[in-house]
Amino acid sequence: xxARAIELRTEYLxxxxxxxxxxxxxxxxxxxxxxxARQTAYRIRVASSPERFSGxxxxxxxxxxxxxxxxxxIPYAGAALGSRTRAHxxxxxxxxxxVAGPSSAPATFEMGLLDxxxxxxxxxxxxxxxxxxxLPPAPILRRTFALAHPIRHARLSITALGLYEAHLxxxxxxxxxxxxxxxxxxxxxHYQTYDVGAHLHQGANAIGVLLGDGWYSGRVAHLExxxxxxxxxxxxxxxxxxxxxxxxxxxVTDDGxxxxxGPIRRQDLIEGEEYDARRExxxxxxxxxxxxxxxPVLTQAWxxxxxxxxxxxxxxxxxxxxxxxxxxxxxxxxGRIGYxxxxxxxxxxxxxxxxxxxxxxxxxxxxxxxLAADGTLYTANLRSARATDAYTLRGDAAGxxxxxxxxxxxxxxxxxxxxxxxxxxxxxxDRTTVTGLALMSDxxxxxxxxxxxxxVNQLQSNIAWGQRGNFLEIPTDCPQRDERLxxxxxxxxxxxxxxxxxxxxxxxxxxxxDCDDAQGxxxxxxEVVPRLLGxxxxxxxxxxxxxxxxxxxxxxxxxxxxxxxxxxxxRQWLEWQAGSARDGIRPWEGCxxxxxxxxxxxxxxxxxxxxxxxxxxxxxxxxFAHSADLxxxxxxxxxxxADAARFAAFRETAVAAFNREYVTAGGRLAVQTQTAYLxxxxxxxxxxxxxxxxxxxxxxxxxxxxxxLSTGFLGTPLICATLTRFGRADLAYRxxxxxxxxxxxxxxxxxxxTMWERWNSWTPDAGFGDVNMNSFNHYAxxxxxxxxxxxxxxxxxxxxxxxxxxxxxxxxxxxGLTHARATIRSIRGPIASGWTIDGATLRVEVSLPPNVTxxxxxxxxxxxxxxxxxxxxxxxxxxxxxxxx
Ligand code: BGC
Numbered sequence: 001x002x003a004r005a006i007e008l009r010t011e012y013l014x015x016x017x018x019x020x021x022x023x024x025x026x027x028x029x030x031x032x033x034x035x036x037a038r039q040t041a042y043r044i045r046v047a048s049s050p051e052r053f054s055g056x057x058x059x060x061x062x063x064x065x066x067x068x069x070x071x072x073x074i075p076y077a078g079a080a081l082g083s084r085t086r087a088h089x090x091x092x093x094x095x096x097x098x099v100a101g102p103s104s105a106p107a108t109f110e111m112g113l114l115d116x117x118x119x120x121x122x123x124x125x126x127x128x129x130x131x132x133x134x135l136p137p138a139p140i141l142r143r144t145f146a147l148a149h150p151i152r153h154a155r156l157s158i159t160a161l162g163l164y165e166a167h168l169x170x171x172x173x174x175x176x177x178x179x180x181x182x183x184x185x186x187x188x189x190h191y192q193t194y195d196v197g198a199h200l201h202q203g204a205n206a207i208g209v210l211l212g213d214g215w216y217s218g219r220v221a222h223l224e225x226x227x228x229x230x231x232x233x234x235x236x237x238x239x240x241x242x243x244x245x246x247x248x249x250x251x252v253t254d255d256g257x258x259x260x261x262g263p264i265r266r267q268d269l270i271e272g273e274e275y276d277a278r279r280e281x282x283x284x285x286x287x288x289x290x291x292x293x294x295x296p297v298l299t300q301a302w303x304x305x306x307x308x309x310x311x312x313x314x315x316x317x318x319x320x321x322x323x324x325x326x327x328x329x330x331x332x333x334x335g336r337i338g339y340x341x342x343x344x345x346x347x348x349x350x351x352x353x354x355x356x357x358x359x360x361x362x363x364x365x366x367x368x369x370x371l372a373a374d375g376t377l378y379t380a381n382l383r384s385a386r387a388t389d390a391y392t393l394r395g396d397a398a399g400x401x402x403x404x405x406x407x408x409x410x411x412x413x414x415x416x417x418x419x420x421x422x423x424x425x426x427x428x429x430d431r432t433t434v435t436g437l438a439l440m441s442d443x444x445x446x447x448x449x450x451x452x453x454x455x456v457n458q459l460q461s462n463i464a465w466g467q468r469g470n471f472l473e474i475p476t477d478c479p480q481r482d483e484r485l486x487x488x489x490x491x492x493x494x495x496x497x498x499x500x501x502x503x504x505x506x507x508x509x510x511x512x513x514d515c516d517d518a519q520g521x522x523x524x525x526x527e528v529v530p531r532l533l534g535x536x537x538x539x540x541x542x543x544x545x546x547x548x549x550x551x552x553x554x555x556x557x558x559x560x561x562x563x564x565x566x567x568x569x570x571r572q573w574l575e576w577q578a579g580s581a582r583d584g585i586r587p588w589e590g591c592x593x594x595x596x597x598x599x600x601x602x603x604x605x606x607x608x609x610x611x612x613x614x615x616x617x618x619x620x621x622x623x624f625a626h627s628a629d630l631x632x633x634x635x636x637x638x639x640x641x642a643d644a645a646r647f648a649a650f651r652e653t654a655v656a657a658f659n660r661e662y663v664t665a666g667g668r669l670a671v672q673t674q675t676a677y678l679x680x681x682x683x684x685x686x687x688x689x690x691x692x693x694x695x696x697x698x699x700x701x702x703x704x705x706x707x708x709l710s711t712g713f714l715g716t717p718l719i720c721a722t723l724t725r726f727g728r729a730d731l732a733y734r735x736x737x738x739x740x741x742x743x744x745x746x747x748x749x750x751x752x753x754t755m756w757e758r759w760n761s762w763t764p765d766a767g768f769g770d771v772n773m774n775s776f777n778h779y780a781x782x783x784x785x786x787x788x789x790x791x792x793x794x795x796x797x798x799x800x801x802x803x804x805x806x807x808x809x810x811x812x813x814x815x816g817l818t819h820a821r822a823t824i825r826s827i828r829g830p831i832a833s834g835w836t837i838d839g840a841t842l843r844v845e846v847s848l849p850p851n852v853t854x855x856x857x858x859x860x861x862x863x864x865x866x867x868x869x870x871x872x873x874x875x876x877x878x879x880x881x882x883x884x885x
Contacts, residue, residue: 002101003032003039003850005071005091010109011311012506012557018112018157018193020309022081025561027072028091028104029829030850035869037850041067041094045103046078046087053088053106060087065094069851072803072827073558083118084155084240086110112193112309113157113238119307121252123161124297125234126211126259135213135225135271138264138406141235141297142208143257144287149243151200156207157240159191161303162233163214163406167285168199168207176314177405177439178269181510182215182473184530185229187517189303190310191236200241207251208285209235210264212406218268221483221532222384225268228533234300236307258294260284264406270482271386273404277394278359312510313442315472321345321436327429328375331417338417339429340377346412346754346777348469348479349439351389352403353416357426359395363418364388367411369480369754369776373767377415380771385482387411399427408439410469410480410777412753440468443507444825447500449788451820455739458748460788464501466755466779467494471504474511474530478757478775485528486511489542489597490780493717495549497785499556500824508553512562515546516569523569523576527597539587539596540620541714546573547630554634557827558803563634571643574631577624578650584657586620596620599675601758601773602712603742610773612712614673618662619714622679625654629683658685667693674701675715681726682718695726707734708742717783724791724812732791733815736784744784755782793822794844795833798855804828809846809866810857811835813877821845828852837877846871 005028008014011021030039046061047053061078081087087110092103113119126139156173158166159180166173173194180190211233212218213225220228239251262281266274283289324344331337346369355363367387368377379387387409391402414434418426449460470476474486475494491511498504511529518531525543526536537543547570550562582588587595595616602612632647658680662670667690669676677698680686686694702708709719723732739745742759750762757778761769768774790796794811797804804826811820813835821834829849836843848854850868857863858875 001032001034002099003030003037003093003095004101005029005042005093005104006031008089008091008104008107010089010107012503012509013313015108017110017195018155018191018309019109020112020114020311022111022114023075024109026074026076026089026091027827030071030093032095032850032868034096036096036867038096038868039069039071039093039851040096040098041065042070043092044074044089046076046089048085048087050088050106053090071851073560081111083111083114110193112191116307119157119236119238120250121236121238122254123234123236123300123302124253124255124257125232125300127298128261129232135266135268136232137261138210138212138267139233139259140208140210140262140281140284141253141257141259142206142284142289142291142294143251144204144206145251146204147200147202147241147243147249149245149247150202151197152242152244153195153197154200154239154241156194156196156237157191158194158209158237159189159307160211160216160233160235161185161189161230162216163212164235165210165212165405166194166207166237167209168196169201169205170283170286171199173199174314175316178214178315178473181310181312181314182530183514184517185216185303185305187305188513189305189307191307192310192314196239204287206285206287206289207237207239209237210262210405211235212267214269214406219270219482221485223532255296255299257297258291259297260293260295267404267406269407270484271407272388272390272409273407274390275402275404276392277400277402278392280394310510312473312506315439316442317349317437318440318442318468319347319438321347321438323431323434326431327433329429335420336417337420338415339433341414341416341434343412343414343436344753345436345465346410346469347436347438347465348408348410348472348777349437350404350408351414352401352435352437353391354399354401354433355391355393355426355429356399357393357395358424359393361418361423361426362390362392363416364390366415367409368413368415369411370762370768371413377413378768381481381768381774381776383481383772385480387480403437408472408479410478410775438468439472441471441473441507443471443502443504445501446503446825447789447822449785449793449820449822451792452818453737453815455745455748456737456788459744460785462748462752462754463497463779463782463785465753466777466782467498467501469754469777470779471498471502471507474514477780478778480775480777485532486514486530487528487542488525488538488545489527489600489713490778492541492545492548493713493783494779495552496555497783499552500785500789503825505553505557505559505827508549509562512550512553512566515549516566519546519569519573523572524593525573537594539594540616540623541599542597543573544623544627546570547627547634551630551634555797555799555802558805560637564638567634567638567640570631570634574628574647574650577627581624581654584621584653585617585661586624587616589617597713599673599712599714602673602675602710602715603759604673604710612673612675612715614671614675614715618658618671618676619679621654621658621661622683622685625651625658625685626683628654655685659687663690667691668697669694672701673715674698674709674719675711677701678711678715678718678722682722699728699731702731702735707731708738709735710742713780716781720784720787720791724787729791729812729814732787737815744781752776755779789822789824792817793820793833794835795822795824795831804831804852807831807848807852807854808857809833809844809854811844813837813842813859826852840877842875842877844873844875846873
């Protein structure tokens with residue numbers, strides 16, 4: 001038996017095409033079933049063709065035999081990689097005995113167009129311009145072209161200001177949505193590369209592209225269309241066809257393209273899409289198609305921003321959902337007839353319709369996350385988002401199917417209606433009429449969590465669906481209302497949980513760059529990234545995403561480059577924080593910058609208030625101390641020792657100010673909120689002798705509320721981890737498992753299938769919460785997921801050895817659970833940790849892949865060191881388990 005590399009990745013992706021990293025990093029899993037398996041050396045070979053590679057002298061890079069167990073984040077160190085370079089690579093591993101195994105199956109990566117000079121395309125657009133609230137049709141841009149020689153391979157490099165969907169010879173290219181994605185188009189634009197050789201042939205060909213407004217010229221949050229970036233979409237495309245004889249044909253966007261309106265009559269991400277199938281243009285993306293309605297395009301200047309290869313996964317359909325029951329029909333003859341479909345799951349995405357009816361009949365499709373008390377669709381919480389699609393039938397006798405392209409909605413229920421008098425009679429709708437298509441940045445699912453309490457399992461499902469519904473190009477707050485923004489606070493509390501559930505390395509590689517792009521010249525990070533209009537500052541707990549997110553990605557994936565690359569921006573951000581403090585306190589009373597969103601939605605100021613009772617200066621000072629500490633660690637790691645000392649001093653100043661302003665000599669805080677105590681304890685802001693008294697007081701605050709939380713976005717993620725750390729996991733369980741309001745399981749108990757924005761977004765007594773701020777798909781409170789993985793199941797990262805090089809397995813059984821188990825497909829391979837209670841015995845099962853070690857700490861305090869393999873260890877259930885405080 002030997003060791004072999006599998007699951008090869010370049011820049012976190014499988015065989016990526018058109019990348020922009022000129023020093024791409026490699027990673028793999030080690031396949032070696034033997035207990036204790038370890039890689040002792042590796043050799044990477046990179047060649048520009050499979051032939052060059054099979055010999056012993058690959059032309060791009062041969063790392064030679066390198067001792068060690070590195071298997072991730074290994075930078076390419078060969079010949080310079082130019083635009084379009086296609087590289088084939090493999091790995092050979094040496095096992096624990098120093099024996100070399102067979103080389104891996106080869107992987108590939110290909111460089112994109114690295115320089116502006118590589119592009120000979122011109123920006124083109126259709127002269128469709130609508131102002132304000134009016135939604136424009138989606139133009140079709142098209143070009144026919146001839147290929148004189150047989151084709152070896154072909155690449156399409158393409159982007160838009162707006163959204164594009166490309167077709168070649170009648171076939172859609174790729175299965176992505178909303179490309180090129182959302183960056184701050186004033187600062188950076190992404191493009192994509194597709195392998196399109198199979199779509200082309202010698203002779204006459206055609207390319208057709210649909211253009212949507214998307215974030216570029218459509219509505220963004222409450223802003224009307226055209227306000228944020230530009231007024232209409234534009235396209236840039238470059239098709240490069242390599243022929244067998246070595247010649248190249250380039251087909252680029254230029255003034256030879258033609259445009260027409262088509263069947264998409266209106267479109268907007270937030271408002272919805274209207275499609276008139278009677279206006280479809282026959283063979284619109286095929287040579288010989290009808291060009292009668294097409295007119296010459298406009299050309300326009302290059303936007304003055306870098307054009308960069310997208311580093312993240314595209315948005316794709318990640319789940320298809322069939323309605324859980326036959327639709328409910330409402331309305332009667334000669335009026336509006338409607339059907340209400342229930343997908344059984346709140347999602348972000350679109351529907352696919354399969355209908356049959358008269359030509360010209362128009363279906364209106366509305367979406368909602370909940371039903372009103374009378375059983376009708378509830379849409380009040382969408383605020384100004386119209387979230388309505390329309391489909392006008394062609395009238396095919398065999399039926400027709402449709403789904404929108406340039407919109408998405410947050411919904412569990414879809415209501416389809418038509419007017420019987422005007423539209424005529426349609427074939428009756430049933431469960432097959434609607435399929436829900438959940439859209440998400442196609443990040444791989446990596447984590448599972450399961451335990452003996454079905455409500456907790458549903459909570460885990462809700463957290464994962466919260467992530468599915470909101471990790472769409474950027475981490476958004478919610479997918480349904482007129483918001484859908486990259487709220488920094490929400491992202492920073494959730495990032496660690498996110499990295500358990502899905503592989504978010506490439507996703508955050510992209511968004512952390514967005515943070516750089518959004519940062520003001522003075523170092524402030526706005527509350528949403530990409531930024532909206534004006535110079536903004538997120539304030540405490542929001543702008544801290546600046547350091548918390550890169551640190552979390554480093555922890556989960558061992559990505560040191562993300563720290564190094566964004567270090568200057570992080571430092572600038574921290575310096576701004578320090579400079580804006582007074583006597584160590586920030587924000588201070590009357591300061592001239594945004595004091596923050598407080599402990600957003602905390603209940604301790606009365607539930608009508610969105611601002612919690614914990615004062616912003618306390619939250620800000622505590623957060624600053626914490627972020628200064630994180631950046632100190634980052635600076636140390638990167639070897640910036642002088643900075644590290646400076647940041648340590650920042651922290652000391654903040655800690656001193658915190659103690660001076662908010663702490664009594666007896667260890668009480670001047671502010672009696674759970675969040676104030678949680679921050680003081682979680683981030684070690686108190687002198688040692690005051691910690692236990694403060695912790696006891698925190699317990700008192702929980703006891704006063706009969707072991708319920710009163711915290712908001714910032715305090716909530718700290719509760720269970722802090723109680724556990726101070727030895728009271730039993731009380732963490734007690735609060736965690738409350739079935740009644742407020743707590744994690746209250747929404748679950750009330751039928752939630754995603755995380756709600758508020759603990760009382762809906763209650764049996766009061767019905768719906770405040771419609772102004774009432775999302776049913778808001779992952780922030782899902783930040784508890786991390787504790788479920790690392791403490792309940794006991795699968796924890798070791799901050800000292802990030803990227804799962806070493807894991808800390810210290811399950812804390814409690815809450816009456818009889819078993820719990822978590823798995824993660826980590827960057828170093830699959831890891832599992834689980835336990836079962838059998839009478840007085842706790843049985844802990846751990847599996848580790850090669851190269852990963854673990855320290856297991858059992859409830860009785862004993863520890864074991866484990867290496868690769870499957871392990872079962874047993875102990876007495878342990879004294880740490882207590883049922884009552
Ligand atoms: C968003 C939140 C966000 C908050 C800032 C809300 O509108 O939905 O999730 O963090 O504003 O306080």
